[in-house]
Amino acid sequence: MMGKRENVLFFSVSLIIGLLVLAVPVQAADITIVPNDPVQGSIRGAIINASSGDRIILGAGTYNEHDILIDKDITVRSRSGSAADTIIDAMRAGRIFVNSAGYALTIDSLTLQNATMMNVDFGGAVFNDNGGTLTITSSRFFNCSANVGGAIFNNHGGTVTITGSAFTDCSSWFGGAITNYWESPGTVTITSSEFLRCTVSPDPFDYEAEGGAIGNMGTLVVTSSTFTDCSAQAATYLSAGGAIYNYQGTATITSSVFTNCHSGAATYHYWGGAIQNVGGTLTVTSSEFNGCSAPGGGAIHVTGGSAAIAGSTFTGCSAEEGGAIYSEAPLTITGSTFSGCTATGRGGAIRTTSTLSITNSIISGCSADTGGAILSNGGTVDVISSTISGCTAADSGGAIGSNGAAISITSSTISGCTATDSGGAIDATGGTILITGSDFTGCSTGMDGGAIAIDTTCAVTAADTTFTGCLATVGNGGAIFNGGGTATVTRSTFTGCSAGNVGGAIYNTWGGTAAVHYSHIYQNTAAGAPGFYCSGSSVFSAENNWWGTNAGPAAFISGPVAADPWLVLGITADPASIDTAGTSAIRTNLTFNSDDLPPGGGYVPDAISNTYAMISGSGSVSPLTDWTVNGVAETTFTPVYGETVNISGTVDGQTVYIDLPVAQGAPAITGITPNTGVNSTGIAITNLAGSSFTIHGTTVVRLMRAGHTNITATGVTIVSPSQINCTLPIAGAEAGAWDVVVINPDEREAVLPGAFTVTPAAPVISGITPNTGLNVSAIAITNLAGSGFLSGPAVRLVRAGHTNITAIGVTVVSPLQITCILPITGAEAGAWDVVMINMDGQEAVLPGGFTVTVPVPVPTPLPTYSQQDTGETLGDFPNSPTNPLMTVTVNIGGDSKAWQAVVTGTNLRDLIVTGTEQYGPFGSCNPPAGSVFQYLGLEPARYGTITNTVINFTVPQAWLDANNIAPGNIVLYHMTQDCWQALPTTFLEAKDGTVYYSAQSNGFSSFAIAGTPGEMTPAIAVTTSQPGIAEAAQPPAPAAVAKVPVTTQTTTPPAPAQAPAKSSPFPLVPVVAVIGCIGLIGGGWYVRRSWIRRQNPALFEES
Known part of the structure; x- marks a missing residue:
């Protein structure tokens, strides 16, 4: 049984589980059916x-x-x-969903x-x-x-969202x-x-047909969709909106494409090959209209x-009126x-009867009877x-046709437009034309007004x-034909315009009024009056122009x-x-007229070219070309020499x-380049830099120094x-x-103080006499030869790793000779650099120019030796005529x-030498310094x-690597009566893991090879001239060539002079210790095995 506490716990857990179950939402069910489903029967079921x-x-x-019938929310x-x-x-028996x-x-x-x-109700597929x-x-x-609504009908505040779908033949x-x-x-x-x-198609009364794809009276949003070959077929009264008909609704079209959409002809109204907007708000962004057509507004009609x-973009659209757009309401076009x-x-592109604004847009290659691009x-x-x-008009207004409209053109370009009759760019009947900061280029007409033609009721201002x-x-009128209207032009340019008859730039007639001021008229042509023409009944004011x-x-x-008066060209210098040292501003100006006022x-217009x-x-002068600003252009003159110039x-x-x-x-x-030179010869100056040097007369260049004669330059060239x-x-x-x-x-002169420095020639040492000396006393140098020696020099001998030897009694005999004394007593034998330092710090070096030598030692006579194997007496004196010295x-x-x-002595033809490795130092001497690689004894015989x-x-x-010893730090030591003596040792080479050395000794006995860790010390050079040294300095292969054949030891050498040192006074002790350890280990193993056997006899039973 559960206690009270357990009952409470059980109840609490149950309650929580129940609440959680109630909190879980009911999930929507999936009901799957197939055609002629035996369970559900149908979609309806x-x-x-x-x-x-x-x-x-x-x-x-x-x-x-x-x-x-849809009677619940369903998918x-x-x-x-x-x-x-x-x-x-x-099966054309009714709609599908209601x-x-x-x-x-x-x-x-x-x-x-x-x-x-059809002929019954709304919404063919969905209501x-x-x-x-x-x-x-x-x-x-x-x-x-x-x-109404071939596929879908939406009414009374319904919401329709369509994505990634297709409507075909609806x-x-x-x-x-x-x-x-x-x-x-x-x-x-609608999206994608x-x-x-x-x-x-027309209704049963053949009255109207609207919206080939969509009819909208509410809110329509279309994005990234396509409309192809959609149409509103011809009807008696109205055919409109081949793709979309927007009636008092709001239609927003973005990133969509309309292709070959069409609105058919109707008796009264026929609009908008792609879109018809009636009283609504239409916004089209980033969309395309290709090949759309209608009698009015090939792509779009707005009323x-x-x-x-x-x-x-609108491409290849066509209509009777407004090839792309026909607008009877305010229309704004940007970036299209x-x-x-x-x-x-x-109106080849656009026809309008209302307000039209076009900004940052392009109209090209469009055509119409009147107004090749625009008709207003x-x-x-x-x-x-x-x-x-490139727009054309079969009649007039190659770019723009105006009937009583107010045309404003700002910062725009009209080029290559043509009309058969009048107004290659613009033809205006009544109304006004205001042109500011624009360009008309290459426009033409078959009759009058290559760019602009206006009639009696029109006023044009440019x-x-x-x-x-x-x-x-x-x-x-190659540029402007004024047929009785008013033409006012200021700060404008007429160049290269022409007329087949009269008025290459402007023709003013039929009582018209023309006024042109501050303008640039140049290189215009005509059969008569290549510039301006005015008929007798008209008025033409053209003062203050530049011709x-x-x-x-x-x-x-x-x-x-x-x-x-007219404007005249003037020039000034300021x-x-x-x-x-100065410059002058040269200005050309068109700011005075022929009355000098x-x-x-x-x-005149800015940007008229002026050349200098x-x-x-x-x-x-620079620049060579400038352009007028407020009638003035400018260049800058920079002079070279003093004179009068003409510009x-x-x-x-x-x-x-x-x-x-x-x-x-x-x-x-x-400045001066170069700014220094050696006083041994003349120096070429390649750039004495400055200003106001002149070619007119003789210019003098000098070096000057107080207390000295001036140095005048030659070959002075400006x-x-x-x-x-x-x-x-x-x-x-x-x-x-x-x-x-x-x-x-x-x-007049210029001075650059202290700008050029004369320096003495650098000293050179070419030889020294004498060039060698024994290190037993000082030596007198009679001729340290060279050049560039100054008074008070220092002379010394220098050798790496050794203290410099400074000469005394230095005397400069001439810039080419020095005498001195070199105190070389006790100096290291070998080649020394000769160095001479002038007091200005310049020095000369003759590398290895002086050699310090040491006296050759005379061998001490030795006692007479007998050759034991032959009994032959070798003589009483080592170098007697009967026993000459030899090297083998x-x-x-x-x-x-x-x-x-390599051995020098007497009777060495049969010499053999045996080397024996020894195991410890000799006698009571301390070991050599550092680490000893090997002790060895060398024993000669038969000599x-x-x-x-x-x-x-x-x-x-x-x-060497293991002991951190550099190859140059190895020394061969010789055991003498004074213990270990370091021998001159030479590092020869390292090859294939072996390092080769040679050392010089006065005989054989006991030796030690040792080295000191650390950086390499300079190798000890062989400085004696005794025979055999050259051979010893050669690497092991090939063997050195001896003066006599190399002898090879073939007999057993005698016993070494010293026996190997004992490694321990009691050599059996280590052996006994080892044997004892082995026995102790074996006994322990046996005792443990016996104990385990007593505890677990079964482990040792034989199976």
Whole structure:
């Protein structure tokens, strides 16, 4: 039984579990069916049996059902995730889904086809009403139709969201695929979907057909979708919106493509091949319209409401009016492009009767009868920072046609536009034209006004505008034709314009009024009046213009043109005179007229080219070309020499000149290269730098120093006002700093104090006499020969690792000879560098120029030895005539590391030497310094006397590495009566892991090979001249060549002179100890085994 505490615990846990179960939400169920399902029977049955929020999963196949009522929130989707194999076919017997009570219906990855409510009702495939929510994903609607909304009808605040779906061959009277109806308008959002061949056809009364794909009266958002071959077919009254019809709704189109969409002809209204906007708000962004057409507005028609288009392209669209767009409401276009659009009537790209604003856009290759790019009837057109090019009009206005409109063109370019009749760029009847900061280039017409043609009721105003290469082929006014209107032009340019008849730039007639001021008129042509023409009844004011000549405009005007005074080209220098250290601003100006007065009130256009040139004198102008700003251009003149120069300035064909006096400035020196030289010869100066040096007269260059004669340069050449080249003859000059002086022909001079330094020649030692001496006393040097010796030098001998030997009694006999005394007593034998240091610190070195030698030792006579094996007496004296000295090379036998010896003595032809490794030091002497590699004894036999020997030996590289000993730190020690004596030892080479050495000794006995850890010390050089040393210095292979054949030991050598040292006074003790340890270990093992056996006998039983 459970106690009280256990009962409470059980109850608590149960309660918690129950609450958790209640908290778990009920999950939506998946109901899977197949065609002709034996359980559910149909989609309708599955929905009836489902709960709200359940998912109906359709297996692959075709479901022949229609009029399925949605009475709860439900999802219907394919099991495969593909619309291709899961099809609901209404067999044209009715619509498929009816969602009329505001539920949420989701259709996913299904094909809905052959649904129709034509001539009966709304929404061929889906009816969504009364706030219902319809979500369609990755589905396909095919061959669906109804009176309104061929596939989908949305009304009374419903919401439709379509993603990644396709509508093909759907049709109705209004909204071929989708209708978003106006009663409590709902919202339709379409993303990444396709509409193909969707159409609206006339209603039974052949009255209207609107919205080939979509009819919208609420809110429509379309993103990244395509509309292809959609159309609104011809109707008696209205055919509009081949793809989309927006009636008083809000339509937002982004990143979508409309291709070959079409609105057919109607008796009264026929608009918008792709989109018709009626009283609504239309926004199009980053979209494309290709090959769309309609009688009015090939791509878009706007009537009422407003439209805004940004970043979109219109290509190959066509219409009777407005090849791409026909707008009867405010229209704003930004950053868009119109290419190859056409209208058989007016407005090849755009026709407007309202307000049109075009900014940062391009219209190219468009054409119409009137207004090849734009036609405006009574509206307002603003073209800002845009380009219109290559547009044509069969009649007039190659770029823009205006009928009573207000046209404004700012910072734009119109180029290559043509019209057959008038106005190659613009033709205006009534209204106004305001042009600012724009360019008209290469525009032409067959008749009048190559760029602009206006009539009696129009006024055109142009400022800061350029007309270039415009042409009236057989008519008048190459740039502007004013037929009775008003033309006002300021600060503008007319160049290269021409007319077949009269007025190469402007033709003013029929009582028109023209005024052109502060403008640039140049190189225009015509059969008559290549510049301006004015008929007798008209008025033309053309004062204060620049005609490209100071002679005036008489040759360029005809008729009552008031062109006097005109602007003339002038030139000034500021300042009017300078010296060679200064500059002058040369300015050309068009700021005075032919009355020599400033006109006041304006300037010629900026950016008129002015060119400059030096006519006479030296110097330069920079830049050579400048452009006018407020009528003035400028360059800078920089002089070279003092003189009067002449400078020209040219604008168009007119050249003017100015004289500018230049005074020679005082010279200045800034540097000299080179700035130092040796006083043994002359030195070439490649750049005496400064300013105001002149070629006019003789210039003097000098070096000057107080108390010394001036040094005058030769070969002085003025390279430029800032550079002189010359030669300074400084041979024998006093060393030190000298002032550099330049004196111009006008006696003005420049000084650079202490700028050039004369230095003495560096000393050189070529020899020393005598060049050798014994280290037993000082030696007198009678001729230390060379050059560059100064008084008070120091002379010394220098050798690495040794104290310098400083000479005494140094006397400079001449710059070529020194005498002195070298105190070399006790100096190390060998070659020493000879060094001479002048008091200025310059030194000369003769490497190894002096050799210190030591006296050759005389051998001590030895007692007479007998050759035991022959009994032959070798003589009483080692070097008697009967026993001459000889040197032999002998290979050393035995087990020591000494392998060869070069021996000098008597009777050595049969000499043998045996080397024996020994095991410890000898006698009471301490071991040699460092680590001993080997003790060895060398025993000679069969010889007379031995006076000198060179011993060759080896040491393993591994032993050196293990003991951190450098190869140069190995020494061979010889046991003498004074214990160990270090022998001169030479490191020969290291090869294949073995290091080779040689050492010199006066005989054989006991030796030790030892080394000291640390950095390598200098090898001990062999300094004696006794025989055998050269051979000993050679590496082991090949063997040194002896003066007599090498002897090889063939007999057993005698016993070594010393027995090996004992390693212990009691050699048996270690042996006994080892044996005792073995016995103790064995006994312990036996005792343990016996104990285990007693404890576990079974372990030792035999099986």
